[in-house]
Amino acid sequence: MIKIGVLALQGAVREHIQSVEACGAHAIAIKHKEELKDVDGLILPGGESTTMRRLIDKYDFMDALKEFAREGKPMFGTCAGLILLAKNLVGYREPHLGVMDVTVERNSFGRQVDSFEADLAIKGVASDFPAVFIRAPHIVEAGENVEILAKHDGRIVAAREGQFLGCSFHPELTEDHRFTAYFVKMVKEAKQKQFV
Amino acid sequence: MVTGTDRVKRGMAEMQKGGVIMDVVNAEQAKIAEEAGAVAVMALERVPSDIRAAGGVARMADPRIVEEVMNAVSIPVMAKARIGHIVEARVLEAMGVDYIDESEVLTPADEEFHLNKKEYTVPFVCGCRDLGEAARRIGEGASMLRTKGEPGTGNIVEAVRHIRKVNAQVRKVVAMSEDELMTEAKSLGAPYEILLEIKRLGRLPVVNFAAGGVATPADAALMMQLGADGVFVGSGIFKSENPALFAKAIVEATTHYQDYQLIAELSKNLGTPMKGIEISSLAPADRMQERGW
Numbered sequence: 148m149i150k151i152g153v154l155a156l157q158g159a160v161r162e163h164i165q166s167v168e169a170c171g172a173h174a175i176a177i178k179h180k181e182e183l184k185d186v187d188g189l190i191l192p193g194g195e196s197t198t199m200r201r202l203i204d205k206y207d208f209m210d211a212l213k214e215f216a217r218e219g220k221p222m223f224g225t226c227a228g229l230i231l232l233a234k235n236l237v238g239y240r241e242p243h244l245g246v247m248d249v250t251v252e253r254n255s256f257g258r259q260v261d262s263f264e265a266d267l268a269i270k271g272v273a274s275d276f277p278a279v280f281i282r283a284p285h286i287v288e289a290g291e292n293v294e295i296l297a298k299h300d301g302r303i304v305a306a307r308e309g310q311f312l313g314c315s316f317h318p319e320l321t322e323d324h325r326f327t328a329y330f331v332k333m334v335k336e337a338k339q340k341q342f343v
Numbered sequence: 344m345v346t347g348t349d350r351v352k353r354g355m356a357e358m359q360k361g362g363v364i365m366d367v368v369n370a371e372q373a374k375i376a377e378e379a380g381a382v383a384v385m386a387l388e389r390v391p392s393d394i395r396a397a398g399g400v401a402r403m404a405d406p407r408i409v410e411e412v413m414n415a416v417s418i419p420v421m422a423k424a425r426i427g428h429i430v431e432a433r434v435l436e437a438m439g440v441d442y443i444d445e446s447e448v449l450t451p452a453d454e455e456f457h458l459n460k461k462e463y464t465v466p467f468v469c470g471c472r473d474l475g476e477a478a479r480r481i482g483e484g485a486s487m488l489r490t491k492g493e494p495g496t497g498n499i500v501e502a503v504r505h506i507r508k509v510n511a512q513v514r515k516v517v518a519m520s521e522d523e524l525m526t527e528a529k530s531l532g533a534p535y536e537i538l539l540e541i542k543r544l545g546r547l548p549v550v551n552f553a554a555g556g557v558a559t560p561a562d563a564a565l566m567m568q569l570g571a572d573g574v575f576v577g578s579g580i581f582k583s584e585n586p587a588l589f590a591k592a593i594v595e596a597t598t599h600y601q602d603y604q605l606i607a608e609l610s611k612n613l614g615t616p617m618k619g620i621e622i623s624s625l626a627p628a629d630r631m632q633e634r635g636w
């Protein structure tokens with residue numbers, strides 16, 4: 148069975164673990180960088196990106212995460228996780244991991260009172276996916292190799308670039324596991340390729 | 344597209360899990376908190392220990408302070424309204440505050456009724472000492488809970504009592520047979536439907552943070568170990584000798600609450616924590632946890 152890690156420095160870790168397990172894969176909470184060696188794919192969960200970044204630096208996770216990306220292993224960032232993956236952040240000089248070719252703007256739908264739920268059409272996943280947006284970011288610009296999977300109000304809210312998957316919303320907060328299943332499939336395919 | 348749903352309001356609190364929410368009284372403190380890795384800040388006019396010292400009626404903060412804090416940081420900003428004060432809550436909502444704490448730290452505006460929090464788009468956090476209180480607040484629409492503890496004392500004993508009580512009562516409900524739940528609801532003074540939901544989920548339907556007396560990294564880690572989803576630190580940071588150091592150390596201890604060597608390391612040379620108060624020395628009228636029901 149494939150193993151998927153959930154970066155467990157802060158945020159909605161339990162929900163992602165439940166969602167991955169509901170998709171028939173094994174899920175592990177990753178608190179130390181050494182544990183990255185044990186997993187085939189990694190989810191960067193929602194939470195506060197500034198907090199996660201402090202803890203990533205403090206515990207020397209940055210190089211290990213970049214190495215994980217270099218090995219071609221799939222990574223899935225939701226909300227704050229998307230911010231961590233992006234190559235460019237509006238209003239910031241430096242990205243965090245900077246591995247996915249997208250420009251992301253933080254809190255771009257407004258404050259908490261503007262947070263919302265909406266049904267989304269996600270390419271290859273669902274035509275009616277219940278998406279929960281919480282102080283959500285969005286993708287302002289996507290590189291040429293990035294496949295746009297979903298838009299809301301004309302804004303890109305889900306995209307894939309090869310091994311990287313990112314979305315503005317929180318698939319882990321609903322009982323609908325179809326988007327997580329899409330990532331689990333990406334991880335399975337990447338692992339099969341390794342052994343060919 | 345809909346705003347203010349339970350999923351959106353409770354989900355916001357889910358995103359704060361494993362994090363530390365810090366009380367701040369100005370932009371400068373807010374920036375120190377954000378820099379240290381706080382997941383949110385609580386904008387106040389005075390931290391609880393100063394509210395105690397000042398006496399008199401404690402009210403919602405001056406909106407200018409809340410605005411100053413909102414402009415200073417990119418993390419969520421919370422603010423406190425008095426228990427039952429509909430207008431203070433609506434004013435904070437209109438300002439775009441991310442979360443409202445209907446708080447016993449302030450002097451209650453209503454000694455009988457809490458806010459009907461379901462009617463608001465903004466989510467609320469409320470204090471609780473036991474499962475009955477927790478379930479009543481959820482029934483009114485609270486999207487997040489915290490222990491009441493005893494605010495502004497730097498003494499963890501009450502928060503420990505409250506988290507242990509709530510979690511023991513949750514375990515009992517989960518283990519009960521469904522036909523016993525109505526009687527349990529009656530004895531706890533809890534809405535029956537909320538107990539059904541707790542039994543179905545095997546846990547509270549909203550996150551429950553620790554609050555009211557956290558003064559050191561070890562206090563924060565203790566509350567996490569007892570099952571808190573995260574930690575509020577009120578006076579503990581900006582009443583300590585070195586706020587920036589204390590803030591960082593408490594954030595790390597909350598993340599790695601079972602890594603005792605690490606907690607030993609980060610507890611070294613922090614300077615003096617806030618001066619605490621022994622609970623038994625408080626006059627009954629000064630016990631904030633007795634406010635609300």
